[in-house]
Amino acid sequence: RARLAAAVPGTELTFVGMKKVTDQQIARADAIIGNLPPERLKHAVNLNWLQLSSSGADKYCAPGLLPAGTVLTNATGAYGPAISEYMIGVVFALAYNLHKYRDNQKNRLWRDEGPVRPIADSTVLVVGLGDIGRAFASRIKAMGCHVIGVKRTPSEKPDYVDELYLMDSLDTLLKRADVVTLSLPRAPETDGLMDEARLLAMKKDAILVNVGRGSAVRTEDLCRVLASGHLKGCALDVTDPEPLPPEHPLWAFDRVMITPHISGGNNVRETVERVQAVVTRNLRAYVSGKPLENLVDFHTGYKAH
Structure with a gap:
């Protein structure tokens, strides 16, 4: 004031x-x-x-x-630094199964959750290169990742990505990525962007992170894909619907991290x-x-x- x-x-x-x-x-x-x-x-x-x-x-x-x-x-x-750090955190947590070890701790369970893959040298697909996407891309690239950026309008390739494409290349790029992040505003062309076909186009052991709008991912499709054993894990700071009802099946997947739209808030x-x-x-x-x-x-x- x-x-x-x-x-x-x-x-x-x-x-x-x-x-x-x-x-x-x-x-x-x-x-x-x-x-x-x-x-x-x-x-x-x-x-x-x-x-x-x-x-x-x-x-x-x-x-x-x-x-x-x-x-x-x-x-x-205003939001890029905080949300990009959240994204870094959940990518590493999922890659190293830290969420599972936290669950094991609550159950007093001493159990190895299996092999992990280092993030360095991974291919990271950043869908949406606004304030948040740019901040994340620069940080994850500094950690040794190959970063592919996808944006709505053409421009010269910035230094914080290794490759740059428009949205019409998304289907081809999903097959290459070890990590896919979504930092998109809500718009007609982004609603339902990640449907069952595109989720299945991702690598079986890929990680999905959504911090933009929950509507970018078809939630029921995501549940079916996860139930089939596809994807190593996903982190969702936004959901559709939001708030996510307690009875929603998405809560039940142990390789899903859900936070209540807090990554860049107050x-x-x-x-x-x-x-x-x-x-x-x-x-x-x-x-x-x-x-x-x-x-x-x-x-x-x-x-x-």
């Missing part, structure tokens, strides 16, 4: 909790900072700018949700500080009439380039 107020002295700022904000306050605001439930934005008749605290913006891109001319910005750039102080920095810079720019950073393209739900 003090940081924002100091950034724009003399500007009227109203600080209110998400559950306490009134329809009248929403209607009066010409700028809103925070992820209000989309259905409440029907009251935002004077809105010029909406700044999200998340990197995902798909829920706010529906036609007619925001007044015409409203600028939408997100917090891309539990990481540095992430909160990075979000605050993005918001502060944009608030200062908005008040002074300068261009904002992290503009979102309403047609794609991605950060505009």
Whole structure:
């Protein structure tokens, strides 16, 4: 609060909790900072700018949700370091069966869980090279992996990947990868991306990590593939549905690690500080009439380039 107020002295700022904000306050605001439930934005008749605290913006891109001319910005750039470190952690945990040893410890069971494969020299397929994918690719490459990047739009190959392809090459690339990571925003072209055919196209002992949107993986297909013995393991910080119901069969697989969408959230102080920095810079720019950073393209739900 003090940081924002100091950034724009003399500007009227109203600080209110998400559950306490009134329809009248929403209607009066010409700028809103925070992820209000989309259905409440029907009251935002004077809105010029909406700044999200998340990197995902798909829920706010529906036609007619925001007044015409409203600028939408997100917090891309704040989440890469924390989420990429989470990804590194779960890849190593699955590769070395650490999740199984933790289960054994709870059962006071001294048992060797079999051979493991070092991560160094593995082929890692990074699907989605936004803030999160870039941060992960650079870290895993530094550990001696061969990194293949897949992205939506063409560009020159950056140093943090060894190979770079567009999404239409995904089916061929899945067969090569020891580790596949998904860090994709929700969009029509990413919903159901990893269906049964693509999951089975992965190596039998491959590892799958999803930190983007749960909808990128068809959950029922994943359950069938796991039940068949395919895949060494997977780590899911996002699921479909979310939250995952207690009775869902996905919980039962011992080679699946499930976390409740926490990899880059408010539990990481540095992430909160990075979000605050993005918001502060944009608030200062908005008040002074300068261009904002992290503009979102309403047609794609991605950060505009």
